[in-house]
Every structure is written in structure tokens, then in C-alpha cells.
Amino acid sequence: MSLLQVNEVTHSYGNRTFFKWQNRSKKVLSDISFSIEEGTCLGMLGTSGAGKSTLGKVILGLEKPQHGQVLFQGHDIYTVDKYTRQKIRRDLQVVFQDSYSAVNPRMTAERIIAEPLENYEKLTLAEQKRTVIELLERVGLDEKDLKKYPHQFSGGQLQRINIARAVSLKPKLIVLDESVSSLDMVTQTLILELLKELKEDFGLSYFFITHDIKAAYMISDTLGVLEKGELIEYYNSKNQFFTSKNPVVKEMRGSILAEHPRFRSIRARNNHI
């Protein structure tokens, strides 16, 4: 059994009420099926507006799709009873792109990370503090940062705190919605490395949403390409992305910037002056 199975999910925005014209609705996901195995990372590539984030929300149980089902460890997350659902929520975490708006500015780092622990685990205060410190150290921060507020951290540090919060309950699946896209290149790589390590340590699975091909290549085991709400390509091995003949994929490959000035294409075209 796969950890997560998405079966023929179709979703559109804008026709929730009975009286609204049906043809006004905008289809954002059509007939999407895939699965994520335990301990693997599925990278989901797509241009903006392709429906990547909607798919992430559907998986998290935040946006009920009109058709199709999402099975998490065999349970349909939209029909299970309250108690099972609560258990599933614990195993399903998320890290968003904007690290600043994902935390409460009036909470210290300690409280931010301890919040899920308070909700799910019955720990004494001392135990809780020890767990928080362990988590902070695991993501590369230290005890001194416990009492700091979000504005005192840089974007990369705050994203580490978000990750620490997400892994605090040892979940099974984390949805990473453009989690590294707004960071600079060095920080991006450090965070990706951290995510890789955590994946090994905790046996996590990721659903990695991104438009950055290089980042997806670094972390994913399998890759999917979303275009206008359809899963147009799905690869069991990420290297297949580079040999695909699909025109959309070809265009995406064309947008990768050169790694080395030898491969540059922009300056090569108009070289006079």
C-alpha cells in the first residue's frame, strides 16, 4: 500500500453555489492520479497557475476536490471520522514558501515549535523544552534562539524553524509548497540538504512543489509535471525529465539558465559591441 494515493482528482474554482453559471467555473485540476511511496520524494513541477498549490491543498485536506479521492495510508481523508482525521493530521505536515507569514509574530521560536507538541503530546514542561532544543539543534539553530521572535531571524533561519515545527511530531508526509523558492542560492542548498538528511533520519516522504527544476532535481526521487491542471508527465526516475520529448517539458528545459558561461545562450545571440 502506498503512503498516499491520489485517485482521479478533479477540482474547479468558482461554481460552489447552486445558482451560479456552471460554465464560469475554472477547472484547476483534472483527473489527476498518482501515488507517493513511503520514504520517497515526489517533485511536482509546473509554471505558475498550473494548479500545483491547489493540488498541495487537496492532499493536505484543506480543499475538498469535487471528484476523486485522496487516500492516506488507505483512509480517504475527506470521509473519515473526526478521530481518524485527527490522527492523519498529525502525520501530514506542511511548509510554505513565505516563512514570515507562516508564523505568529507574537510568539517566540520556542512557542512556535512547541505548539504541535502541546496539541498532540502530553509532555511535561521540561521534556517539552528539551524536545524543542533538540529540534532546533537538528535544524542547525541553537538554544540561544529559543527566546527570539520571528523578526529577529533571517528568511533562511525562519524556514528552518518552520521545518522544525513540521517534523516535531515525526510525521509521515510533508508537503513542501515552494519552500525554498524565496531564499538565496546558498541558503536554498543548505535547506535542501537539511531536508534530505531529515528524510533519511525520520523516514519522511515529501510532496515537493516547485517551479525550480534544479531544486526539484536535487531532492526528488520521482517527478511529475503539471500543466494547466493536468498531470502531463510522470517519471519514476528524475533523469527521464531530460530525455522527454514532450513540448512543454522541452520548453521548461529551455528555460534553465546556464551553469557555466560556456553554455550561455543569451549573450551568445547578440554578441556585437
Add this chain to the structure above:
Amino acid sequence: MGTEESKVLQVRDLRVQIKTKNGVATLVQDINFELKPGEILGLIGESGCGKTVTSMSILQLLNRKETTIEGSITLKGQELNGLAEKEMRKIRGKDIAFIMQNPMNAFTPVFTIGHQFIETIRSHTHWNKKQATELAVESMKQVNLPDPDKLLKYYPFQLSGGMLQRLMIAIAASLHPAIIIADEPTTALDVNNQKNVLHHLDRIRSEYGSAILLISHDLGVISEMADEVAVMQHGKIVEKAGVFQLFDSPTHEYTKKLLNARPALYLEEPVINLI
């Protein structure tokens, strides 16, 4: 090309300090570089290393009460550091154009694009509205914006980020500036728009001979565009070299770290997308 006249911009011993509650803090120091016509200098470094402060001090956009700028910044022989605000306003937009990171925040939401475009042109020339509009339409065509006449009546929020950034390049290029400072011009954009925007930026360079100071943390952007690269760390330039030399044989530890930050995609896969 070694003579003084061939340099459009020369920055010597730039040092920017800021006054805080706890005393004076140095933001950048010992910044030396120059720009020749048609040259692209890439400025690279991670966030917070002083790239933007450097560009802001060239334009004298930093708060004069809180910061002190030392050193000399000369534009075609004219000293910019300490120049009166009134004089500086004549230079910004005309001789030095600035392209900001986030095109969404760079425009006023309350005026149409046409209003802002024409205002920029008219404040630097003696043209009437009709001539300015013609120039605006002309430079918008240059960057492949569809239906320029209609676009001029739109408000910024009605356009996508990629379109706004191209518009910004059109505004920057319309007055044929000697220098364009592009501060992370593609960071806020979708990957598919990036190449497009860079391509237009390079066209402007080759057509008008503008020198470009290209600030970025993306090595891809630098390797596509730059002639020369300056690497910044903690407010200092730690290495400066030609782009090929820098990528092939970096000397400073930090540069090596930057270059190794991303594993190259092409190592495992042979070069497949040379269009």
C-alpha cells in the same frame, strides 16, 4: 580602452556606515569597481552581504541622515557622492536607470502605467505628451509587449510580474541611459519569464551600449550575462575576475563555496539544451 574616458562609472573606496542606537555600523567597505560602455558587471553574494546597499549608494538613495557614504562615485567624470538632491534627480532615470527586484512594488498602484511612463520621460526631456507617448509605445514594442497603446491605460495590478518587469526595462531603456543597475531583475519572476527578461536586458545593452551593473544571487543569471564578476561577502568584494576565469578557477574560498552550492545538472546529463 584603458583610458579614464572609457569608463562610464567608477567607484573608489566606497564605504557606507549607518548610525544606530549602539553606535556606528559599517555596511559595506573597500568597494572598488568600474564600468565600461556595453559591459556587464555581475555582483554576486548571498542575502545581506551589501549588494543592494552598494547600488543604493551609487544612486544616493540611502537616507542621508542615518547613513554616511565615503569614497568617490564618478559618472563620466562627475562626482555623485554628496551631490545635491536636485541634481541627483536629473541623473536618476536618465543617466542611471534602476530596475528593481519586485516589479509589483516598483509602480504606484494609483496611476496608470502610461501616466508613470510618460512622467518619467517628460521629467527628463522637453517633449510634449504626444511625443512622450510615441516614445513609450516604441520602447514597449522593443521588449515585445503586446498592444502597447492599450497597456498604457492599464493599472499595474492588471499585468503579470513578467510583463511589469519587461515594462520596467522599457522605461529604463527609453532614455538610453549610460548605466542600468539591475537589482535581482529576475528573482521575483517565474522561471519561464527569466530568460525572456534577461534577453531583453541584453538587447538594450547591445543597442544603446549601456553598461549594466547586474546584482544577483543566482549563478545562472551571472553565467548567462556577465563579462566580469565581483563576489561580495560581509560588505566587501572578496574576488573580482572575468566570468570565465571565475567559474573555471575561483581563488577565494567563499567563491568556491558559492560555486559548489549547486550541483551542476549537466554533469550527469550531457549538454542537451543548447538552443
